[in-house]
Amino acid sequence: MTDTGTRCILMSSKTRVAPTSQQTIPRLELLSALLLARLMASISKNLEKTLEKPICYMDSKVALYWILGLNKDWRPFVQHHVEKIRRLIPSTCWRHCPGMVNPADLPSRGLKPDELEKNKDWFKGPDWLTTDLNGEKASFEDMPSECIQELRACEKKTLGMIVAASGLSQIINIQKYSCLGRVLRVTCHMLTFIARLRRMTASTVMLQAEVLWLREVQSSFQTERKFSDWKVQLGLFSDQNGLWRCRGRIQNANARYEIKHPILLPAGNYFTLLVIREAHEIVFHSGVKQTLTELRSKYWIVRGRSVVKKMIYRCVTCRRFEARPYKAPDPPPLPRIRVEEAPPFTYTGVDFAGPIYTKDGTGKVWVTLYTCCVTRCIHLDLVVNLFASSFIRSLKRFTSRRGIPHKFISDNGKTFKATAKKIKKIMNHPEAIDYVNESKTEWLFNIERAPWRSEYLLELREQHRYSKGDNAGVEIKVGDIVIVKSNEKRHGFWNLGKVESIIPERDGLIRGATVRVATGGRKSTLLNRPVQHLYPMEINHQEEESSQDQPRESQDHKETARPRRAAAFEARDRIIAQTLDD
Numbered sequence: 090m091t092d093t094g095t096r097c098i099l100m101s102s103k104t105r106v107a108p109t110s111q112q113t114i115p116r117l118e119l120l121s122a123l124l125l126a127r128l129m130a131s132i133s134k135n136l137e138k139t140l141e142k143p144i145c146y147m148d149s150k151v152a153l154y155w156i157l158g159l160n161k162d163w164r165p166f167v168q169h170h171v172e173k174i175r176r177l178i179p180s181t182c183w184r185h186c187p188g189m190v191n192p193a194d195l196p197s198r199g200l201k202p203d204e205l206e207k208n209k210d211w212f213k214g215p216d217w218l219t220t221d222l223n224g225e226k227a228s229f230e231d232m233p234s235e236c237i238q239e240l241r242a243c244e245k246k247t248l249g250m251i252v253a254a255s256g257l258s259q260i261i262n263i264q265k266y267s268c269l270g271r272v273l274r275v276t277c278h279m280l281t282f283i284a285r286l287r288r289m290t291a292s293t294v295m296l297q298a299e300v301l302w303l304r305e306v307q308s309s310f311q312t313e314r315k316f317s318d319w320k321v322q323l324g325l326f327s328d329q330n331g332l333w334r335c336r337g338r339i340q341n342a343n344a345r346y347e348i349k350h351p352i353l354l355p356a357g358n359y360f361t362l363l364v365i366r367e368a369h370e371i372v373f374h375s376g377v378k379q380t381l382t383e384l385r386s387k388y389w390i391v392r393g394r395s396v397v398k399k400m401i402y403r404c405v406t407c408r409r410f411e412a413r414p415y416k417a418p419d420p421p422p423l424p425r426i427r428v429e430e431a432p433p434f435t436y437t438g439v440d441f442a443g444p445i446y447t448k449d450g451t452g453k454v455w456v457t458l459y460t461c462c463v464t465r466c467i468h469l470d471l472v473v474n475l476f477a478s479s480f481i482r483s484l485k486r487f488t489s490r491r492g493i494p495h496k497f498i499s500d501n502g503k504t505f506k507a508t509a510k511k512i513k514k515i516m517n518h519p520e521a522i523d524y525v526n527e528s529k530t531e532w533l534f535n536i537e538r539a540p541w542r543s544e545y546l547l548e549l550r551e552q553h554r555y556s557k558g559d560n561a562g563v564e565i566k567v568g569d570i571v572i573v574k575s576n577e578k579r580h581g582f583w584n585l586g587k588v589e590s591i592i593p594e595r596d597g598l599i600r601g602a603t604v605r606v607a608t609g610g611r612k613s614t615l616l617n618r619p620v621q622h623l624y625p626m627e628i629n630h631q632e633e634e635s636s637q638d639q640p641r642e643s644q645d646h647k648e649t650a651r652p653r654r655a656a657a658f659e660a661r662d663r664i665i666a667q668t669l670d671d
Contacts (some may be wrong), residue, residue, distance in 0.1 A: 097214040103128050104196070115235045118149035119170050122156065126177040145178055148188035151235045156180050158236075167239045190215050269363040273298045300330050302360055303352060307333050310355045323389070325353060335389045351389040356396045364388060365400045374407050410580055412572055412624035415565050418598040426462050426496060436462040437494040441475065457483045459491070462498065477518035565591060565602055565620055573604055574622040585626065589615065 105124055107117055125145055133140040147153055155163060155171050157180050163171065188194060192210040205211055266272045276298035310316055319325060324336030334350040342349060354361045368383040369375075377398050390396055401407055426436040443455035455475060459468040470486055472479045488494075565571075569588045584606045592601035601619050608614050 095219045097219050099212045099214075101128060101132055102193075113235070113238075115149065115151040115155075115239075116166065118147070118152040119155060119167065119174075122147055122149075122152050122183075123170050123174050126174045130177045143178060143182055144184055145182055146184050146186040146191070148186055148191045148194070150185060151233050153183060153185055154233055154236055155239070156183055162240070164239045190217070263359055263363075266363070267366070269360075269367045272302070272360075272363060276301060300332065303332050303354075304330075306354060306358050306360045309358060319353070319391070323353065326350075345386075347387045348385075351385060351387055354388050354390045356390060356392045361390060361396070362400060365390070365397055366404075369397075369401060369404065374404065374410075377401060408626065409572065412626065414574070414622065414624050415563060415620040417600055417619065417621050421594065421596050421598070426498075429463070431463050432492075433461045433464050433466045434459065434468070434491045434494050436496050436498065438462055438498045440499065457487075459487055563625055565599060565623065565625075567591060570626045571604060572624040572626055573606055573616065573618060574624065583624075586616070586623075588623075592617065 103124060105120075108120075112120075122145075125147070129140070129143050129145060133143065155167050156174055162168070192214060195205065195208060195211055200208065261272070261275060263272055266275070273295055277294045281294070325333045326336060328334055328350075333353045335353055337349065339349050354364065365380065365384060369380045372379045372383050377394060380397050380401065381393055384390060384393065384397070438460045440458045441455050442458055444453040445456065446453045452473075455472050457470045457472055457480070459470070460466065468487060468491060470483045472483050565588060567588050567590060571586055571588060572583045573586045575583050586604035586606040588602050589605050590603045591599050592603065593599050599620065601617060602623060604616050604618055604623065605613050606616055
């Protein structure tokens with residue numbers, strides 16, 4: 090400071106290589122503060138005038154908190170260096186500055202020597218250094234989180250607390266898991282600490298986890314009114330683990346203890362659902378009887394048959410193998426081209442058959458099949474390939490001999506799937522389009538894999554419709570997830586698809602749909618299929634209710650009978666009491 094004003098110039102700078110031992114960033118900042126304190130003490134010693142209250146700035150709040158924290162007991166490293174800093178520079182002389190305006194960080198930010206020579210902040214300091222001489226003292230509302238790691242461990246004190254016991258279901262959300270084994274393994278992780286103290290084995294921990302969950306489930310129905318009736322009907326008793334088991338009449342049987350005295354489980358608990366699902370997988374997704382037999386070897390579930398039947402109905406794997414297709418609407422009246430008398434080949438169906446290999450084995454040919462829709466006459470013609478030119482020549486040979494039909498119909502039968510695609514490709518060829526337009530012939534395509542119906546006119550009246558085996562009350566909708574039937578694959582390997590659009594007929598009824606099916610990777614393809622080849626994968630709510638009506642009615646009938654017996658006993662007691670009073 091002079092009479093003309095305040096100037097700020099660089100007198101000395103010093104740096105040091107970080108120690109080889111790995112240190113945290115706050116500790117390195119503390120070492121840089123010690124380096125600054127030693128430099129200030131050296132400059133003050135060599136000046137003619139003593140610095141009474143030097144001001145030191147640093148951008149590390151953690152190191153600054155250590156220097157200012159007089160009443161804290163830090164670890165030896167921090168405590169030792171903080172004491173050195175305080176002996177050189179008092180703690181009241183330290184200030185905080187933001188890291189972005191700290192000129193001491195310029196060399197460490199990659200500034201080149203020639204750029205450093207021209208830098209004003211390096212030689213004269215930032216502008217705020219001359220305007221605010223005393224600086225602003227740092228204030229801390231809370232201790233920085235990095236400082237907690239350097240606190241010295243204090244003496245432990247034992248405190249007594251009263252904690253309300255909470256159920257296991259409040260700690261672990263069982264609804265997030267779909268497998269009983271996974272729930273038990275998660276519970277085992279919670280019991281690992283206790284197991285280490287008691288030196289328990291992994292199998293013992295698993296059994297303890299299962300017992301804890303069974304206690305939790307059984308505690309949910311002990312307050313119900315029906316529990317007292319269950320005690321009498323099932324002969325309930327509590328075992329050494331506090332679990333309710335059922336007595337029976339097979340105590341003398343040569344069987345395991347769990348079979349003779351199964352554990353009682355309620356019907357509406359999610360844990361019970363996981364137990365049923367595990368038993369259902371053990372018997373390889375068998376039916377209700379097999380699943381129930383596996384369950385009763387260890388558990389007794391109230392209304393077990395109804396609950397097992399409901400769970401199996403919702404099983405995705407069973408649904409995939411036992412799904413029923415959509416019901417096709419009743420067939421409409423046959424078109425006029427099928428029943429109206431007309432000359433042969435007026436309405437003609439065309440398809441390809443092959444390839445057929447020649448005798449010499451050097452080539453192959455295809456058969457173009459022309460059939461009359463009315464009389465069922467057949468005309469066969471050989472073609473050497475499936476090009477548009479070969480098909481046009483075959484068509485010319487057919488028309489020159491049989492005449493020009495009014496309408497061609499191409500049947501995309503399941504045997505000729507690949508051929509049907511090639512027919513469409515051929516008929517989209519410009520040459521084929523020009524020829525058909527010249528002959529004024531209309532060309533129609535049926536839905537792929539549509540079932541073939543009818544034969545002779547006299548047999549068309551017969552209807553072979555199944556009364557069972559399909560989803561009579563389920564209508565196909567856009568967005569449904571379905572299983573696409575395939576004769577080339579086994580049932581378990583049929584592809585899943587999504588209904589993109591529906592194909593209505595002239596009468597407004599839906600007999601086909603367009604389905605998007607994955608073909609590998611991220612690719613997909615669109616297929617046109619009749620509704621008889623589409624099996625709905627998603628469970629319909631109304632369908633589920635209809636399938637569960639019968640067992641629910643029988644169970645409800647049994648439940649309504651119990652309160653009547655209790656009421657009869659109460660009425661008898663009141664009559665006896667009144668008689669005694671009289």
